[in-house]
Amino acid sequence: xxxxxxxxxxxxxxxxxxxxxxxxxxxxxxxxxxxxxxxxxxxxxxxxxxxxxxxxxxxxxxxxxxxxxxxxxxxxxxxxxxxxxxxxxxxxxxxxxxxxxxxxxxxxxxxxxxxxxxxxxxxxxxxxxxxxxxxxxxxxxxxxxxxxxxxxxxxxxxxxxxxxxxxxxxxxxxxxxxxxxxxxxxxxxxxxxxxxxxxxxxxxxxxxxxxxxxxxxxxxx
Numbered sequence: 542x543x544x545x546x547x548x549x550x551x552x553x554x555x556x557x558x559x560x561x562x563x564x565x566x567x568x569x570x571x572x573x574x575x576x577x578x579x580x581x582x583x584x585x586x587x588x589x590x591x592x593x594x595x596x597x598x599x600x601x602x603x604x605x606x607x608x609x610x611x612x613x614x615x616x617x618x619x620x621x622x623x624x625x626x627x628x629x630x631x632x633x634x635x636x637x638x639x640x641x642x643x644x645x646x647x648x649x650x651x652x653x654x655x656x657x658x659x660x661x662x663x664x665x666x667x668x669x670x671x672x673x674x675x676x677x678x679x680x681x682x683x684x685x686x687x688x689x690x691x692x693x694x695x696x697x698x699x700x701x702x703x704x705x706x707x708x709x710x711x712x713x714x715x716x717x718x719x720x721x722x723x724x725x726x727x728x729x730x731x732x733x734x735x736x737x738x739x740x741x742x743x744x745x746x747x748x749x750x751x752x753x754x755x756x757x758x759x760x761x762x
């Protein structure tokens with residue numbers, strides 16, 4: 542058996558993602574066609590947008606954080622390196638919704654989910670991706686849904702997923718931060734479209750610290 546070092550593995554992942562995108566006859570995206578049509582108005586983020594910011598995060602903080610291409614996470618979760626510590630942005634295809642998952646500070650068999658919508662369950666492809674990409678060893682996976690800022694509209698999920706991932710990279714706890722949605726959107730649009738440098742989006746530290754009363758979801762492999 543040939544063991545791939547990380548850089549070879551990362552090249553494999555990029556090649557697979559490129560192959561998938563070349564087969565697409567429309568804008569390559571994990572977001573549904575109906576949502577994509579609203580892109581000109583609300584600038585829904587697709588996988589290319591998300592991954593562009595992730596590459597900037599990798600460049601600044603290192604490849605060991607995970608931040609794999611969301612297209613590969615969705616289509617080839619079994620090919621993802623099972624890291625003990627990671628930050629990942631995942632796409633929930635059942636709800637056309639972006640979320641952030643991390644094992645930073647977690648126990649074995651546990652992960653923290655940052656979701657800008659209230660979540661009470663995890664099903665379908667999202668559950669499958671989480672189960673296949675977490676390290677082996679635990680049959681039951683505990684997902685703690687961290688109570689962080691919620692979106693007020695129907696298009697901001699991608700920006701919050703990026704903001705939560707960025708905050709974690711900067712060693713900040715997203716649950717203690719508050720973002721202005723319009724400023725947040727422009728911050729990442731400047732990176733994606735105008736190629737601005739990676740920085741932490743403007744935020745305000747909440748006056749009341751995170752209570753710790755978070756929803757818990759259990760997944761079985």
